[in-house]
Amino acid sequence: MPYVNIRVAGTLTKEQKEKISKGVTDVICREAGKPPEAVLIFIDEVERDNIAKAGTLLSNG
Numbered sequence: 001m002p003y004v005n006i007r008v009a010g011t012l013t014k015e016q017k018e019k020i021s022k023g024v025t026d027v028i029c030r031e032a033g034k035p036p037e038a039v040l041i042f043i044d045e046v047e048r049d050n051i052a053k054a055g056t057l058l059s060n061g
Helices: 014-032
Strands: 003-009 040-046
Touching: 003 014, 014 040
Parallel strands: 003 040
Antiparallel strands: none
16 A cells, blocks of 8 residues: 655645645556555645755745
């Protein structure tokens, strides 16, 4: 059973999550030969205050 964890800075709409989930599921099914019902996708939305790049919080730039 494939598990896919996607982390994003900020938030996504429900529609965006649905499109991403469908696209990722399609790729896993096509490339790994797994049935759609075997694919689990976790979408973690991380606040920009909790991510830093080059020492600067994403929320500051």
